[in-house]
Amino acid sequence: MTAFEVKDLSYGGFGPVTFAMREGEIVGVSGPSGCGKTRLLRALADMDPWEGTIALQGVAPATIPANHWRRRVAYVPAESQWWFDGVDEHFSHAPEDADLRALGLEPGVLGWPVARLSSGEKQRLGLLRSLMNQPAVLLLDEPTAHLDAAHTRALEALVAGRCATGMMALWVTHDPEQLTRVASRGYRMAAGGVWKEVDTWM
């Protein structure tokens, strides 16, 4: 069953983009810098103006408050932002220890000041923070850009685990090998946001 549907989506001079995702699917997106991948994710989270059709389980963004939509369709930016001094202040409730461990984070990391976090730790915690809302769709923008190989695999496994229980993920990256590992299907975006389904990443 199609759970997340996007039809003739155009945004900021890019598009039209049409695709659909079934529950539990991880769909990959690749393309050169500046072709509008990040902007696509922002439009899907209703953070930039767009035209066309977006629906999650038949529900259009405009029919529910914008912030409710963004909890269901969660955009995870490549650079996570931390505006309080303490890590825990950014979490409404603490993530499971198992999830922290799965991403190679120390259990005490929530008690740390943000200034102590490395960029890799920020990226992994940023993902966990977005998962706290239990989104239906995760929009990932280069989610492993700051991670080494081992942590990259750990993050991939964590997202795959969530998707095994029904979450969907749209995964944007420059790394074709990563898409081969995580994505069941994929799209390539060319300059100007031209959108095409592909069979292989290489």
Place this chain on the structure above:
Amino acid sequence: MDVIALSWSDILLAALPLTALAVFFAWQRLGLSRALMIGAVRTFIQLALVGVVLKGVFQNARPLWTFCFSMVMLAAGTWEVTRRQHRRFVAGWTVGLAALGLFTAGFTVTVFALVALVGVRPWWSPQYAIPLLGMILGNTMTGIALGMDTLTQNAWKQRAVIENRLALGQSASEAVADLRRESVRTAMTPIINSLAVCGIVSLPGMMTGQILSGSDPLAAVRYQMMIMYLIATGAGFGSLLTVQLCARRLFDNRERLRLDRLR
């Protein structure tokens, strides 16, 4: 007790040491002389004009004249708020919101003072209404200008933070709550400082003027207390209202941060 009036030749005499200062600045190559002399001439012309106009308005005390004068003050205040913004809203929203904030806070506080405190009859008597409005509007203007500028500049700088908060499901209002608080705090800082040091470090101009013109110091002090409370109230409500409205203008109906509305 009669006031010792100053003659025009006294004013010329007061300008002499200032001219000497300008000459000294020029000799030191400070590059200030020109600006100093232009400022001095502007002060002379502007105050002389205001004096002439006020004299006319006081002599024919009609509500229409008081109203016209207050509208000129509102326009000047709005212009000054707009001038002090590093980033303005497109399509005249900065001008509109500044005027709305100034009018709502400044005029309400002034009318309250005229009707409930001073109790002058008629309440629009220009001799009371115009100076009171001038002082209240002036301080409300400073508050609004600071509040707006802090909000829009910080929203611009903290775009990534605000958008990350939105992406995590916070409402627009939650996502800028910290910015809004900081903006109102910045707007209120000067007036809170002046409340704290009033009479100790500084003798307010109006009180000094009243005392110089022969008023009982205690009567002058009571006027000054009233003025201080009124200007703090005006600046506070004015900046609260304007910051709130500007914060809303930063987002569209889908709670997207719309920095394209600033330039």
